[in-house]
Amino acid sequence: xxxxxxxxxxxxxxxxxxxxxxxxxxxxxxxxxxxxxxxxxxxxxxxxxxxxxxxxxxxxxxxxxxxxxxxxxxxxxxxxxxxxxxxxxxxxxxxxxxxxxxxxxxxxxxxxxxxxxxxxxxxxxxxxxxxxxxxxxxxxxxxxxxxxxxxxxxxxxxxxxxxxxxxxxxxxxxxxxxxxxxxxxxxxxxxxxxxxxxxxxxxxxxxxxxxxxxxxxxxxxxxxxxxxxxxxxxxxxxxxxxxxxxxxxxxxxxxxxxxxxxxxxxxxxxxxxxxxxxxxxxxxxxxxxxxxxxxxxxxxxxxxxxxxxxxxxxxxxxxxxxxxxxxxxxxxxxxxxxxxxxxxxxxxxxxxxxxxxxxxxxxxxxxxxxxxxxxxxxxxxxxxxxxxxxxxxxxxxxxxxxxxxxxxxxxxxxxxxxxxxxxxxxxxxxxxxxxxxxxxxxxxxxxxxxxxxxxxxxxxxxxxxxxxxxxxxxxxxxxxxxxxxxxxxxxxxxxxxxxxxxxxxxxxxxxxxxxxxxxxxxxxxxxxxxxxxxxxxxxxxxxxxxxxxxxxxxxxxxxxxxxxxxxxxxxxxxxxxxxxxxxxxxxxxxxxxxxxxxxxxxxxxxxxxxxxxxxxxxxxxxxxxxxxxx
Numbered sequence: 001x002x003x004x005x006x007x008x009x010x011x012x013x014x015x016x017x018x019x020x021x022x023x024x025x026x027x028x029x030x031x032x033x034x035x036x037x038x039x040x041x042x043x044x045x046x047x048x049x050x051x052x053x054x055x056x057x058x059x060x061x062x063x064x065x066x067x068x069x070x071x072x073x074x075x076x077x078x079x080x081x082x083x084x085x086x087x088x089x090x091x092x093x094x095x096x097x098x099x100x101x102x103x104x105x106x107x108x109x110x111x112x113x114x115x116x117x118x119x120x121x122x123x124x125x126x127x128x129x130x131x132x133x134x135x136x137x138x139x140x141x142x143x144x145x146x147x148x149x150x151x152x153x154x155x156x157x158x159x160x161x162x163x164x165x166x167x168x169x170x171x172x173x174x175x176x177x178x179x180x181x182x183x184x185x186x187x188x189x190x191x192x193x194x195x196x197x198x199x200x201x202x203x204x205x206x207x208x209x210x211x212x213x214x215x216x217x218x219x220x221x222x223x224x225x226x227x228x229x230x231x232x233x234x235x236x237x238x239x240x241x242x243x244x245x246x247x248x249x250x251x252x253x254x255x256x257x258x259x260x261x262x263x264x265x266x267x268x269x270x271x272x273x274x275x276x277x278x279x280x281x282x283x284x285x286x287x288x289x290x291x292x293x294x295x296x297x298x299x300x301x302x303x304x305x306x307x308x309x310x311x312x313x314x315x316x317x318x319x320x321x322x323x324x325x326x327x328x329x330x331x332x333x334x335x336x337x338x339x340x341x342x343x344x345x346x347x348x349x350x351x352x353x354x355x356x357x358x359x360x361x362x363x364x365x366x367x368x369x370x371x372x373x374x375x376x377x378x379x380x381x382x383x384x385x386x387x388x389x390x391x392x393x394x395x396x397x398x399x400x401x402x403x404x405x406x407x408x409x410x411x412x413x414x415x416x417x418x419x420x421x422x423x424x425x426x427x428x429x430x431x432x433x434x435x436x437x438x439x440x441x442x443x444x445x446x447x448x449x450x451x452x453x454x455x456x457x458x459x460x461x462x463x464x465x466x467x468x469x470x471x472x473x474x475x476x477x478x479x480x481x482x483x484x485x486x487x488x489x490x491x492x493x494x495x496x497x498x499x500x501x502x503x504x505x506x507x508x509x510x511x512x513x514x515x516x517x518x519x520x521x522x523x524x525x526x527x528x529x530x531x532x533x534x535x536x537x538x539x540x541x542x543x544x545x546x547x548x549x550x551x552x553x554x555x556x557x558x559x560x561x562x563x564x565x566x567x568x569x570x571x572x573x574x575x576x577x578x579x580x581x582x583x584x585x586x587x588x589x590x591x592x593x594x595x596x597x598x599x600x601x602x603x604x605x606x607x608x609x610x611x612x613x614x615x616x617x618x619x620x621x622x623x624x625x626x627x628x629x630x
Contacts, residue, residue: 016058017042064094065101066108078106080146088130089138092120103235106145111262112231114143153241154194155185157322157332158463165464169476178470183463184316189577193307193319196572198241200548200565201301201324202288207557210275211299213283217247234261237284240325243298248283251276260287260295272297304551305566306333306442308461309544309573312450314480315459318542319573329551338426338439339549342562343396343507344525344534345417345436347452350393351487351495352416353404357605358614360390360498364400365615376402376435379526386616393498394506396524401434403615419486420448421458436525445536445545451486452496452521453538455589458486489589494600496521496586503537507563511537514571519583522570524562529555535566540584542577546570 021041045054064074074094075083086094096116097104106113121135130138162181166174217233220226230247237245239261246258246268255267256276268276268287275297276283288298307321322332331337353362366384369376378398392400405413410429417438418424427438440448443461451458460481467476487495499521502508507524522537531553536545546566549556556565588595594603601610 015042017045017054020054020058020061021045062098063101064097065105078145079143087138087141088121088134089117089141089143092124092138093117093143096120100235103231106143107147108239109234109262110145112234114139115227115231154191155320156326157330157334158183158185158190158317158320160326160330161320161322161332161335162464166467169467179475180468180472182465182468184311184318184465185320185463186318186577189309189573190319190321192576193309193321193569193573196569197305197307197321197546197548198324200569201303201305202243202298204303204548204556204560204565205299205301208299208302210271210297213248213276213279213285214300215284216280217282217284219247219249219282230259233282233284238327240286240300240328243286243288243300243325244295246285246287246295248276248279248281248285250281251279256297258285258287258295264293266293266295268295268297270296300328302550303548303556304329304331304333304337305546305548305569306337307544307546307569307573308334308442308446309542309577310446310450310459310461311541312453312459312538312543313457313483313541315447315450315461315483316465316480317461317463318577319544320463331551333442333547335441335443337547338441339532339547339553340437340527341440341445341536342436342525342527342532342534343398343401344445344523344536344545344562345438345440346393346396346401346434347495347499347523348417348420348422348448349401349404349408349413349434350389350498351452351491352408352413353389353611353614354491354494354602355416355487356408356611357602357609358389358611359494359601359605360388360599362389362611363387363613363616364389364392364403366392366397366399367615369399369402371431374431386613390498390501393523394501394504396502396507398435402431405431405434407614417448419458420451421486422448436527442545442547445534446543449522449536449538449545450543452492452499453540453543454483454492455489456485456487456492457483459483488592490592490602493586493588493593494602497600499523499537500586508535508537508567510563510567511535511571511574514568515575515578517578517583519585520574524567526561526563530557530560531555533560533562533565535562535570537570537574539574539578539581540586541581542574544570544573544577546573 018038021038060070063069066077068074068077071094072083075086079090093106093113103109104113104116118139121138124130125132125135162183166181215237219229233247234245239245245261248256248258250257255269256272257265257267259265286298286300287295290296301324304323307319309319310317320334322334323329363386365386368383376398410433413433414424414427414429417427421444422440427433447459447461462480465478466474469475503511503520503522508522511520511522512518519539520537522535525534532549533556534547546569548565592603593600594606596606
């Protein structure tokens with residue numbers, strides 16, 4: 001009744017039978033009708049089943065942390081063996097879990113699980129189930145907690161997306177049917193994406209000034225009650241992956257004494273004494289383990305990021321990281337964050353101008369542009385009279401992109417980008433479109449660049465491969481959506497040739513160096529004031545996008561860029577994805593193109609029919625001007 005008449009934290013059912021009725025037969029909805037049915041079911045269950053039977057069913061279904069439901073499942077999950085083979089120490093640890101299956105999970109919180117185990121053992125001694133000597137032996141017994149290879153923790157945003165999809169298909173019964181869901185994610189690739197993104201965000205944060213303690217908790221002055229107070233603090237401020245919670249105990253000249261979550265008391269050195277000179281006992285901090293018993297003061301990254309890679313031919317998602325930490329922010333930036341793409345949008349403009357007859361050698365004016373109050377610039381403030389198309393994309397020259405949009409018209413560019421799945425209503429109908437001032441998601445960009453990798457075919461991303469019931473029978477099998485034609489194969493080939501210049505000698509050349517491959521194609525993106533940092537690219541077997549920025553847009557820093565922040569994350573992820581994959585040369589389509597002097601042209605625009613200049617006087621006009629000069 002409290003749950004229905006009060007806001008705030010929910011309270012649990014008061015009896016095992018009530019919990020059994022709710023979890024087995026009912027939805028999780030907090031309504032009067034559900035509570036009424038629960039009460040009726042509770043009475044009926046107690047009439048039909050004995051207390052022993054009720055307890056047995058309950059013990060087979062209770063949640064015990066780490067995705068384990070029931071003591072038999074928990075035995076396999078934590079110890080890798082069936083329940084009858086557990087000894088006293090192992091049984092006591094499991095018995096302690098129902099009190100707080102998340103906070104006492106021995107995989108994540110071993111020290112707390114051991115303290116709870118001691119309480120259970122002492123209770124068993126008190127009721128005469130074991131002797132005091134047996135209890136002490138069990139406490140001293142070293143437990144081998146199984147740490148299974150699994151996606152939990154490195155794919156939480158992806159898991160939430162899958163959960164939502166499965167519940168939408170099967171309703172609330174999905175939680176109790178024992179379903180197994182097989183996804184398209186690749187474990188090693190997913191782990192690399194998660195690790196590399198977190199590393200990039202930690203490195204970015206390390207370049208920021210220390211902001212001070214995260215919070216302040218009250219601790220007793222002495223040792224009495226200190227462990228309980230620390231446990232409460234660690235529950236309120238859980239670890240964020242490798243970023244551990246620590247509580248300050250004492251500041252000394254030689255260092256700062258802290259209690260680390262689920263670990264020992266350690267002394268922080270380095271910059272910690274100076275940074276924390278005014279901090280008080282009970283300050284909540286974040287620390288990183290830099291080596292054996294070597295802890296460093298850190299802080300929670302404020303920036304977020306996203307990584308997504310997929311098979312460009314099928315759309316199967318191979319990795320998806322939606323943010324720094326799911327426990328902190330459940331928003332999936334990979335699929336939900338609409339951000340300005342910056343220069344990573346430019347390949348779509350170049351693709352559009354190629355369709356009109358341009359080629360790699362088309363000369364475009366690079367002179368500064370001033371239109372009213374708008375005076376866009378390049379980062380280096382260096383401008384040439386003109387440059388060829390391939391060089392302009394490799395160097396990400398803004399003046400050239402603007403002149404291409406002037407030549408095409410913003411409407412035509414927006415329509416062309418829509419072919420790649422970019423929502424037209426989110427792209428501006430003005431010249432700033434040339435600088436990527438619209439809004440896209442990392443998923444959309446990964447799909448869009450896939451069209452270049454596949455000869456013009458645009459895939460639809462998907463992640464759930466099949467669903468199996470509790471008996472292992474497949475009850476649903478994915479029928480991947482067929483890709484649709486976005487652009488011609490010849491357009492994809494010629495645009496990809498331009499993108500090769502970016503990764504070989506342009507703003508994305510670091511990718512080829514890091515991976516020691518020449519078959520990479522991609523584009524950096526950095527928006528005004530470095531608010532958003534991107535790298536989007538592909539190899540013929542994999543396409544991917546990386547974005548980094550603050551949830552509420554603001555500058556990442558004067559020296560930050562897509563090439564410095566996002567590209568290394570992309571390279572680390574692709575390095576795993578492409579391990580063992582031989583380098584591949586893009587093959588030109590069988591028809592529609594001609595090659596002259598090593599350059600590719602649309603066959604109908606070969607020779608003098610191709611666009612020679614954009615934003616420049618015609619050759620005839622230049623000759624006439626030269627002839628009339630004194």
